[in-house]
Amino acid sequence: MKQRNHTDLLKTQARRFSPAIRVAAIYFLLSVLWILSTDRLLEHFIDDPHTITWLQTIKGWFFVTVSSFIIFYLVWVEIRKKDLIIKTINESQQWYNALASHLPNTTVFLVDEKLTFILLQGKESIKLGLVPEQALGKTLQDIPFDTTVRQIMIAYLEQAFSGEKITAEIQSRDNWFELRASPVPEISGKPRFVAGALINITQQKLNFRNLQEALRKAEESERLKTEFIENISHEIRTPMNAIFGFSELICDPEVLPEKKEKYYEYVRESGNHLIAMIDNLLHLSDIQKGVVHLHKSEFELDDMLDRLSEYYKLQFVRAGKKVEVRYQKPSGSNIVLFNEKSRLMQILSNLLNNAVKFTETGFIEFGYYPENRNSVLFFVQDSGIGIQPKEQETIFERFRKGKAVDDQLYRGTGLGLSIAKELVKMLEGEIWLLSKPYQGTCFMFRIPGTIVKNTWPGSDEKKPAHILIANLSEDKGPNISGYFRTKKIDVTEHSGNEKDLFMQLKNAPPPDMMFLYSNPDLHKIPAVLFRLRSEFHPFPVIIVADRHNEDFKRTIFASGATEYFLHPLTDHETDFLYRKYIYIRQGARFSDKE
Structure with missing residues (x-):
């Protein structure tokens, strides 16, 4: 019909x-x-x-x-x-x-040759700024809404009046619309009207993007798993070969006893490496299954961190690396914390192991400070290769392995940081990092925990801090004095040569922290550091360089530099240095008396 x-x-x-x-x-x-x-x-x-x-x-x-x-x-x-x-x-x-009204997410319209709305039915156009009650009888040019959208619609509708059928996409802020328009045929042949629809396709766009992101993550996950299987095979094979090889040498009667002792040590280290790797896999599996349970108790925080410090100092001695391990222990601190000791130690161990892997020269430093009675902030800092900005967003993902700036891939399973993050979440905390390529990395995490005992000096015992900012070049040095003055810290700025700097240091008490900047004459800094260490009472010296040079970095740490940063310092870096060398050393913001 x-x-x-x-x-x-x-x-x-x-x-x-x-x-x-x-x-x-x-x-x-x-x-x-x-x-x-x-x-x-x-x-x-x-x-x-x-x-x-x-x-x-x-x-x-x-x-x-x-x-x-x-x-x-x-x-x-x-x-x-x-x-x-x-x-x-x-x-x-x-x-x-x-x-x-039954067309989902659609507004239909009819316009004449002057682009006057004769019909506008539907609420979706409101998201574009076209309100049906206000737009009827008005031209597109007279309606106040997004200028870019108006120009696009005028161009497409004028094109439709020429006899073409239009299908196009229009974006307005966070909304996406599909514009469909076609001329209404007339006996004369020239259309007097154009009918069309505005279809809200924002959800479809989001779904498509989510599907693309899910596909990308699935492909990335598959790639990482493939790499993980290859890496884990290599990681297992290497210590196993060492165990078998050195075991055969130990059994050889012609091998001297002193060499056998050395081979015993190699076998022990390979076995420990295997155990640590298997432990990581088991921990990750337990975390995924949700079978990890917390057993909180009271423990002395400084005692636990002292043990960690001694252990990692011994690791560097055995490895023959010239890396200084420093435990930043707050002055007069003796904190008893109520939390999960084993999980906290595992988090710090994973972060320290990561620092050991990527640091060949300079230092590894870790410590803590209480923010209040129920929160403690921990940090693990190194002077290693740093993390590239594009990798910082994904560094905590499973199977991610760090790369040097020259794309050199380091050994490991890529699970340590992922496990650390999951454990921090289990302890209801948060973890983040600060890093620059060549400069180093600082991981920080905050966990809630009741401080049962705290012997830091109260605020009435604190002495005003003093910071010296020394610029030995004609260029503009680090602009950080304003930050420290807001913390009510005495700041002295020196601009001149080394002779005047040493004269100033001899005529004043030693600063609590010193920033040393010299550009482009970087060769001056090692000599200045040597004199500072030999003639003055030790205090932290932060080297700020305008460019990276690996030999220079190695030299300044050998000469006694405390830290190495690239110019300019960020607000986060400045705040971290303040907390580390001023806030921690002077004592907490509270004491047991408060």
Whole structure:
């Protein structure tokens, strides 16, 4: 059966009035004939002029009456016709609106040649700034909304008036719309109207992006797992080969006893490496299964960290690396903490193992400070290769392995930092890092834990801190004095040569911390460091260099530099140095008396 639209319905209604048109035409013809014929008949059959006049009067009244009825009927027909047309149009519009209201995320519209909205149905256009109640009867140019969106819509709609069907995407802030428009055909051939729809496709866009991201992560996860399997095979094979090889040498009677002792040590180290790797795998599996349980107890925090410090100092001695291991113990501290000791020690061990792997020269330093009675902040800092910015966002993901700036890949399973992050989350804490390539990395994590005992000096025992910022070059040095002055710290800025600097140091008490900057004459710094260490009481010296040089870095640490940073220092780095060398050494913000 042929489907009928509203145009067909209008034609059907119009056909109902064709009899009235025929009646009017016949009446008109008959009236003309009757008027012409009656006058001659009257003159032919009636001689009395008064009778003829009376009959003509009756004829006129009859003609007027019938004509009035005919005219009334035709007017009524026209009114009825218009009413039916309006009714049909209203019904069609109601059908159209009902249909449009059931179209999800869609606004339909109709515009004329001047781009005036004749129809705008749907609420989605409000997200573009097109409010139906305010836009109807106005042109696109007169409606106040996003200028870029307006220009795009005008360009596409003008293109539609040329006879093209338009399908395009429009973005407005966080919303995406698909614009569909096509000309309404006219008999003349040139369209007078363009009908279309604005479809909100924001959710589809988000879903597509999420699918793309999920696909990317799945591919990345598959790649990382493949690399992990390859790495773990290599990591297991290497110590196993060492164990088997040195075990055979130990059993060889021709091997000297002192060499056997050395081989025993190699076998022990390889075995410990295997155990640590297997422990990491088991810990990760337990964390994923959710079977890791916490057993909190009271313990002396400084005692635990002292043991860690001694252990890692011994590791570097055995490895023959010239790396200084420093435990930043707060002055007069003796804190008893209520928390999960074994998990906290595992977190610090994983972070320290990571620092050991990526540090060939300089230092590894770790420590803590209480932020309040229920929160402690820990840090593990190294002067190693640093982490590239693009890797810092994913460094805590599983199977991620660190790379040097030259893309050298380091050994390991890529699980240590991931396990550390998961354990910090288990302890209801948070972990983050500060790092620059070549400069080093500092991991920090905060965990809640009740401080049972705290013997740091109270605020009334603190002495004002003093910082010296020495610039031995003509260039502008680090602009950090303002930060320290906001902390109510005395800041002395020196700008000049080394001779004046040493004269100033001899005539004043030693600073609590010193920033040393010399650009481009970096060769001056090792000599200055040597004199500082030999002639003055030790204090932290932070070297700030404008460029990286690995030989220079190795030399300044050998000469006694405390830390090495690249210019300019960030606010986070400055704040960290303040907390580490001023806040921690002067004591906590609270004591047991408070």
